[in-house]
Amino acid sequence: MIFVFALFLLTLLVITAVAIVRTENLFVAVMLTSIYSLLMAANFFILDAADVALTEAAVGAGVTTVIFLSALALTADREKHRAGRRPLILGTVSVLTMLIIYATFEHPRLGDPEAPVHQHVAPWYLEKTPEYIDIPNVVTAVLGSYRGYDTLGEVFVVFAACIGVLFILGVRRGDAATPRRERTAGLRHHLIPQLVGRMLVPFIVLFGLYVQFHGEYGPGGGFQAGAIIATGVILYALLEGEAAALKAIPRSVLLGLVVGGASLYGAVGVTCMVLGGEFLDYSVLSDDAVAGQQLGILVIEAGVGMAVCGALLSIFHAFAARESQA
Amino acid sequence: MIEQALDVLSWILLTVGGACVFIGGLGALRLRSFYARVHAASLTDTTAALLIFPGMMLQSGFTLASLKLLAIMIFLLLTGPTATYAIANAALSSGLKPDAKPMDTDSSESAT
Amino acid sequence: MYIAVSLAILVTMVLALARALIGPTVYDRVLAANVFGTKTVLLLAVIAFLYGRPDFLDLALAYALINMVGVMAVLEFFQNRVKPDAETDRD
Numbered sequence: 001m002i003f004v005f006a007l008f009l010l011t012l013l014v015i016t017a018v019a020i021v022r023t024e025n026l027f028v029a030v031m032l033t034s035i036y037s038l039l040m041a042a043n044f045f046i047l048d049a050a051d052v053a054l055t056e057a058a059v060g061a062g063v064t065t066v067i068f069l070s071a072l073a074l075t076a077d078r079e080k081h082r083a084g085r086r087p088l089i090l091g092t093v094s095v096l097t098m099l100i101i102y103a104t105f106e107h108p109r110l111g112d113p114e115a116p117v118h119q120h121v122a123p124w125y126l127e128k129t130p131e132y133i134d135i136p137n138v139v140t141a142v143l144g145s146y147r148g149y150d151t152l153g154e155v156f157v158v159f160a161a162c163i164g165v166l167f168i169l170g171v172r173r174g175d176a177a178t179p180r181r182e183r184t185a186g187l188r189h190h191l192i193p194q195l196v197g198r199m200l201v202p203f204i205v206l207f208g209l210y211v212q213f214h215g216e217y218g219p220g221g222g223f224q225a226g227a228i229i230a231t232g233v234i235l236y237a238l239l240e241g242e243a244a245a246l247k248a249i250p251r252s253v254l255l256g257l258v259v260g261g262a263s264l265y266g267a268v269g270v271t272c273m274v275l276g277g278e279f280l281d282y283s284v285l286s287d288d289a290v291a292g293q294q295l296g297i298l299v300i301e302a303g304v305g306m307a308v309c310g311a312l313l314s315i316f317h318a319f320a321a322r323e324s325q326a
Numbered sequence: 327m328i329e330q331a332l333d334v335l336s337w338i339l340l341t342v343g344g345a346c347v348f349i350g351g352l353g354a355l356r357l358r359s360f361y362a363r364v365h366a367a368s369l370t371d372t373t374a375a376l377l378i379f380p381g382m383m384l385q386s387g388f389t390l391a392s393l394k395l396l397a398i399m400i401f402l403l404l405t406g407p408t409a410t411y412a413i414a415n416a417a418l419s420s421g422l423k424p425d426a427k428p429m430d431t432d433s434s435e436s437a438t
Numbered sequence: 439m440y441i442a443v444s445l446a447i448l449v450t451m452v453l454a455l456a457r458a459l460i461g462p463t464v465y466d467r468v469l470a471a472n473v474f475g476t477k478t479v480l481l482l483a484v485i486a487f488l489y490g491r492p493d494f495l496d497l498a499l500a501y502a503l504i505n506m507v508g509v510m511a512v513l514e515f516f517q518n519r520v521k522p523d524a525e526t527d528r529d
Contacts, residue, residue: 001441005485008448012455019459025463031471034508035458045482045497048489051441053482054497061475062504067510073515187517190415193510196408200401204503210495218493228500235507238514340439344446347477350488351450354473355457359521360465367473378443378480382487392493398499399482404474404505409472412513420516 005046013039024079030068037061047108050219051139054211057264058227063312066234070319133293135216143221148280151300152265155307159262161310169318197239206234212305216294222301226308233309234316242320251317254310261307265300272296331385339381346374359425360417368410375402439487447481468512475505 020032037060044053100202108115125142133141143151187193212225232311237245269280277284350370357363379399383392418424451474459472479502486494 003442005448008452009444012452015459016455025464028467031464031467032458034471035455035474038474041497041501042478042481046485050491050494050497054500057478057497057501060506061501062507065508069511069515073518157451187510187514190411190513192408192411193513195509196404196506200404200503200506203401207500207503214496219496224500228504231504231507235510238507238510270498328520336441339453340443344443347443347450347480348446351453351473351477354469355453355460360469364469365468371473371476374480375476378484384494385487389492391495392503394492394495394499395483398479398495398502400473401502402479405502406476409462409506413469413472416468416513417463417521418464422463422465422497422520423448 002046006043009039009043009046013043026072026077026079028076030065030072033068034061034065037064051137051221053226054219054224055227058096058224063227063234063316066238067316068318074319074322100215103298131298132290134290135294135297137216137218138222139219140215140221140297140301144300145282145293148269148282148300151304152269152280155262155265155304158307158311159258162258165315165318169322184311187243194239197235201232201236201239205229208232212301213298215301216297221317222304223308225301226305226310227312229305229309230312230316233313237316237320246317249313251314254273254314256319257306257310258314261303261305261310264303264306268296268299268303336381336384339384343374343377343381343402346377347369350374360422361414361424364410364414364417368406372403372406375399402426440484444481444484444488447477447484451477451481470511472505472509475501475508479505 013036016032016036020029020036023029023032039055039115041053041057041060044050044056108117112118125138125146129135129138129141133145135141187197208225208229208231211220211228212222213220215221215225233245233249236248268282268285272281272284273279275284282293282294283289285295286292346435347370350367353366353370357366376399379395379402383395386392386395439513454470458474460465460486461470479498480500482501484517486492486498504512
């Protein structure tokens, strides 16, 4: 059964990817990218990777489409034709494709229990998680505790990406009276989106908080929650205009969220060192080692969620503010 | 006995919902004008949600999963027509005119 | 029975993708993307039941909420554009 699903979805993926590359109209490419993202989320879902599917759906179909459209509003609609060098590019891509296909001949079968990747640490994680950490979602246990350093690096990568975008696009202070105010009035004149959107924004934020705190028991966690809450605020910004959204959550708060989230994660590590353990060894956070691990995971997931939410909203506002000056 | 009745009912709901989904996809592909395609896609979306989710809720009884299915159904019912409004309004305000021609001579297909 | 419904939804996704690839105007492609989104919600919910994992319904719920935001962004994009661009929307 999974074979039939996978066949459908992967074929559609290839067709969509070819269409994205071949089209010249960038808006069409953005819409096809959103479809591509949904196909990937469905793919991850049928492979039983629910956390990754949730992240892909939340980030790829919501926030990324909005940011691409904001970027598209600043640039031209059609791709410019680049001349020359076609045979070289085609040759390089073909050689690389054939190498990659040749490399897949050595792959173990999908889901083979004898594959090397299932022999090393994976059984250890699956066996020891109930004993050391005792949360049902092993993915969060691996992400938060066993591989805590990697996740710390990821949060700082998100932080660096946010800072990079803000450097390029500029942070404008004191935008009190720009003349083109009515262009960014959002969807104020449309009754139905206003009505439905206003009802949905609190639900989206509430669902984001649910996903954040439920990450230990089901699919969820900080990254997904940050993306979902950012989507809720972006919906508000689309409805009421970007200025209203900036008044509700000012830029200083967004930057504070990003910096605070990353620092919170680091602070947990340092606290563990101060309390006598190693960096990011959560067992020392409480008298009971298991409770300490759970507390540590909770706090770092909160840090991750804050950082991701602040970063995505900062990037969105950076694009949208440029648009209103243009 | 009541279980079998519920099973049959949910079979029927799921099958009709699946048929609705397929008809909607067919309409979105084959109809001739953009606004007709919008009609087909949005009506069948909402109807399919109204049929498939109760079919699944009957299968799972009074559990948390049923509540989540109910929530998904309500959100789909709210956001489906709004998205349709957004698409049709974007097209209309950008200048795509609805076809207002008289009926074609071929009477087996509708014009718009 | 879930298998039949999920196959119907997959076939509809193929049809919607065909519309996204063919559609002469850009609005057809936006419509196709929206149809794809709602069908993904249905597919996720049905497959979650098919696999017997009701905890995976959170994904369908998240996606049902997020799908609308993309379409609203498209509406705002078209609203803020200069009007004479209507002719370049066919390609």
